[in-house]
Amino acid sequence: MDSREKAEISSDIKGETSSRDTSSSNPRDIGDKSHGHSRRDLDQAYWYVQESNNAIGATPEELRTLRRKIDFWIVPIMFCCYTMQFIDKVSLNYAAVMGLNRELKLKSNEFTNAATWFFIAFLIAEVPNAIILQRVPVAKWLGANVVLWGIATACTAAAHNYASLMAARIFLGIFEAAIAPCLILISSQWYTKSEAAPRFSIWYAGLGVGQIIGGIVSYAFQQVKNPAFSGWKIMFIVLGLVTVIIGMVTFFILPDTPMQARFLSEREKLMLLKHVSINQTGIRNKNYKVSQALEILQDVQLWLMVLLTILISISSGVITTYSATLIRNFGYKPPTAALLNMPSGIVSIASTFIVGYGVRHTSNRWAWIAACCVPGILGGGLMSFYTGSKAGQLAGIYLVNTITATLIVIYQWTGANVAGQTKRVISVALVSGSFSVGNIIGPQTFQAKDAPDYIPAKITVLATQAAAALISFVLFLYYVWANKRKDTPLANAESQRVGGQSEAQLWEDQTDKQNPTFRYVY
Numbered sequence: 001m002d003s004r005e006k007a008e009i010s011s012d013i014k015g016e017t018s019s020r021d022t023s024s025s026n027p028r029d030i031g032d033k034s035h036g037h038s039r040r041d042l043d044q045a046y047w048y049v050q051e052s053n054n055a056i057g058a059t060p061e062e063l064r065t066l067r068r069k070i071d072f073w074i075v076p077i078m079f080c081c082y083t084m085q086f087i088d089k090v091s092l093n094y095a096a097v098m099g100l101n102r103e104l105k106l107k108s109n110e111f112t113n114a115a116t117w118f119f120i121a122f123l124i125a126e127v128p129n130a131i132i133l134q135r136v137p138v139a140k141w142l143g144a145n146v147v148l149w150g151i152a153t154a155c156t157a158a159a160h161n162y163a164s165l166m167a168a169r170i171f172l173g174i175f176e177a178a179i180a181p182c183l184i185l186i187s188s189q190w191y192t193k194s195e196a197a198p199r200f201s202i203w204y205a206g207l208g209v210g211q212i213i214g215g216i217v218s219y220a221f222q223q224v225k226n227p228a229f230s231g232w233k234i235m236f237i238v239l240g241l242v243t244v245i246i247g248m249v250t251f252f253i254l255p256d257t258p259m260q261a262r263f264l265s266e267r268e269k270l271m272l273l274k275h276v277s278i279n280q281t282g283i284r285n286k287n288y289k290v291s292q293a294l295e296i297l298q299d300v301q302l303w304l305m306v307l308l309t310i311l312i313s314i315s316s317g318v319i320t321t322y323s324a325t326l327i328r329n330f331g332y333k334p335p336t337a338a339l340l341n342m343p344s345g346i347v348s349i350a351s352t353f354i355v356g357y358g359v360r361h362t363s364n365r366w367a368w369i370a371a372c373c374v375p376g377i378l379g380g381g382l383m384s385f386y387t388g389s390k391a392g393q394l395a396g397i398y399l400v401n402t403i404t405a406t407l408i409v410i411y412q413w414t415g416a417n418v419a420g421q422t423k424r425v426i427s428v429a430l431v432s433g434s435f436s437v438g439n440i441i442g443p444q445t446f447q448a449k450d451a452p453d454y455i456p457a458k459i460t461v462l463a464t465q466a467a468a469a470l471i472s473f474v475l476f477l478y479y480v481w482a483n484k485r486k487d488t489p490l491a492n493a494e495s496q497r498v499g500g501q502s503e504a505q506l507w508e509d510q511t512d513k514q515n516p517t518f519r520y521v522y
Contacts, residue, residue: 058271066268066275070190073263075202077246077254078183081146083206084243085179087214088153088172089118091239093324094218095156095232097334100165103230110162114169115443121173123436129181130429134288134421142182143251147244149175154240157233173436180411180432185425188415189258189283192276193521194360197412201356204408208352211345211401218324218338257284280518285421285509292422292511299513301482301520302427304475305414306434308369311468312406313438314445315376315461319344319400326383326397326454330390340394344401351405365413366476366522369406373469376403380462384455400461406468407435417479417520420511479522486516 058066092100092115101111132141152171159165183203187196217235224231255261258272273283296302323344328337355368379399386392410431418427445457512518 058275062271063275066264066271067191067195069263069268070272071199073261074186074190074254075199077250078186078203079206079209080246081142081179081206081250082183082203083210083213084146084239084246085149085176086207086210087217088149088239088243089176090210090214091153091156091236092118092169094214094338095235097324097328097337098218098222098232098235099230099334100232104159104161104165106162106165109447112443112447114162114165116440117166118169118173118176119436119439121170122177123433123440125174125177126181126429126433126436129178129432130426131288133178133181133185133429134425135286137256138182138185138284139254139256140251142178142186143247143249143254145175145178145182146247146250148247150240150243150245150247152240153243154237156240157236177432177436180435181425181428184411184415184428184432186254187412188279188281188424190272190276193279193416194363196415197359197409198353198356200408200412201352201405204356204405204411205349205352207404208345208348208350208401211348212342213345215338215340215342215345219335222335222338259283279416280510280515281415281419281424282421282509287421287509289420289422289509292420293426295420295423295511295513296426296430300478301417301475302414302430304471304478305410305431308468308471308475309407309410309431309434310438310441311464311471312403312410313435314442314464315380315400315403316407316439316442319397319404319461323397327394329451329453330393343398347398347401348404351402352408355405355409359409359412363521365409366472369409369472370469372402372406373465373472375399376465377462377469380458380465383458384462387453387455396458400465403465403468406472413521418512419515419518421509423511476522479520483519486519 092111096111100106106114149172152168152175156165156168156172159168187200187203191199217239221231221235221238224234255263258264258269258276261269264272276283324337324341327340328334332340351372355372358368359365376399379396379402382392382396382399384396386396411428414427414431415424418424442457442460445454445460447454447456450456508515510518512520
C-alpha cells in the first residue's frame with residue numbers, strides 16, 4: 001500500500017474533526033473566508049459543508065455504518081446497469097448461434113461489421129458525453145441512457161436485414177457510451193481511493209454475471225420453436241424490457257451527488273464529504289475550464305492509460321463478441337455452445353473480486369494488471385497453438401477472460417489519479433472511448449477467410465496481453481517518478497506555502513498536476 005492510501009485511511013480512522021479554517025457561524029462570511037477562491041473555483045461540496053456551519057468528525061464505527069448504508073443504496077443499482085449493459089451488448093453474439101445470420105441473410109463480414117459499428121457509435125458518442133457530464137446530473141443522465149438503450153435492444157427484434165440490424169446496433173452503441181464514464185464518476189463521489197477499488201469490482205462483476213445469464217437466456221430462447229417469431233427476437237424484446245425497468249429505477253432512485261441523497265441524514269452527508277475530501281478530486285463543479293482540457297494533451301499518464309485500455313480491449317472484444325461462435329466452431333450444437341460459454345463468466349467474476357480485494361489491501365494496481373495478463377497470455381497461446389484439442393481450446397477461452405478484471409483497475413486508476421472536474425470528465429470519456437477503439441480492432445481480426453480456426457485473431461490476443469503487461473509497468477514507473485518530482489525541495493516549498501491543506505484547498509478545482517499536495521496511487 002502506498003503512502004498516499006495509508007494517509008487517507010489513518011486520517012479517517014482517527015475520526016478527526018474538521019480542520020478547516022473557513023468555518024463560520026454566519027454563511028454570509030463564507031465568501032470572505034475562502035482564501036481568495038471564487039465560487040466557480042470551489043466544488044459544490046465545499047459550499048454545502050460551509051453552509052451547514054457544523055464541524056463533523058466520525059468514529060471508525062460510524063464510518064463503517066455509513067459505508068454499509070451507501071453500499072446498500074448505490075452499488076446494486078450500478079451492478080444492475082452494468083450487467084444489462086454487457087448482456088445487451090453481447091446479445092448479438094448469442095443471437096448469431098440462434099440463427100440470426102441465416103434469417104437476416106448476412107454475408108461475408110457483415111456480422112463482424114455489425115459488431116464493429118456498435119463500438120464506432122460508442123466511440124463517437126463519448127465526445128458529447130465528455131461535455132454533457134459536467135453540465136447535467138450524472139445519475140439522471142445514466143438513467144435516461146439506460147432506458148434508451150433498453151428500447152434500442154428491444155427494437156433489434158424488428159431487424160429484417162443487414163441495414164436494419166446496423167441501425168439498431170448504432171443506436172445501442174450511442175446510448176451505452178454513457179455507462180463507464182457515469183459509473184466511474186459516481187463511484188468516485190462516495191468512496192476514498194482505496195475504498196473505491198472493491199466497489200468498482202462489485203458493479204464490474206456484472207460483466208461476469210452477464211456472461212452466465214446470457215448463456216442461460218440464449219439456451220432458454222433456443223427452445224422456442226416458432227417459425228413466425230424466432231427465439232432470438234423474443235430474447236431481444238425481453239432483455240430490452242428488463243433494461244428499461246432498471247433504467248427507470250436508476251433515474252428515480254440513484255442520487256446525483258451525496259448532497260442530494262435522500263437516504264442520508266444531514267450529519268451523514270457531512271461525515272461522508274469530510275471522509276472523501278482527502279481524495280482531492282471533488283464531487284461536482286459545472287465550471288468548464290479550457291486549461292484543464294488542454295492539460296490532457298500533455299499528460300503522459302492519460303496517453304499511457306489510453307494505450308493500455310486499447311490493448312486490453314482488443315482481447316476483450318474478441319472474447320465477448322466471438323466466444324460463443326468459437327465454441328460452436330469446435331463442433332458443438334448452438335444450445336450447448338451457449339452453456340459452454342457460461343464458465344467464462346465465472347472466471348471473470350473470480351478475477352474481478354480477487355483484483356478488487358487485492359487493490360484495496362495492497363494497492364499495486366500495476367502488478368494486478370500484469371498478473372491478470374499472465375493467464376490471458378497462456379489462454380491466447382492455447383487458443384493459437386493447441387488446436388488439436390477441444391478441451392485445450394476451451395481452457396484457452398476461459399483463461400483469456402481473466403483479462404476482463406484489468407479494465408476495472410484502469411477505470412478506478414483513472415478516477416483516483418485525475419483531478420480537476422473538467423479534466424476528470426474528459427479523461428473518463430477518453431478512457432471509455434479507448435475501450436471502443438480496442439473493441440473495433442478486436443472483431444476485425446476475425447475475417448471470414450480465416451474461419452473456422454481464426455488463428456490470426458487468437459495470436460492477436462496473445463500479443464496484446466503481453467504488451468499490456470509491459471505498459472502497466474511503464475505506468476508504475478511514471479507514477480513513481482511523478483511523485484518524486486512533487487517531493488523535490490522546490491515542490492515541497494510550494495506545498496508548505498499553500499498552508500497545510502485547508503478545507504478550501506481540499507475542494508479546490510485543481511488538476512492533479514496543479515495541486516502540489518496531490519499524490520498519485522499505483
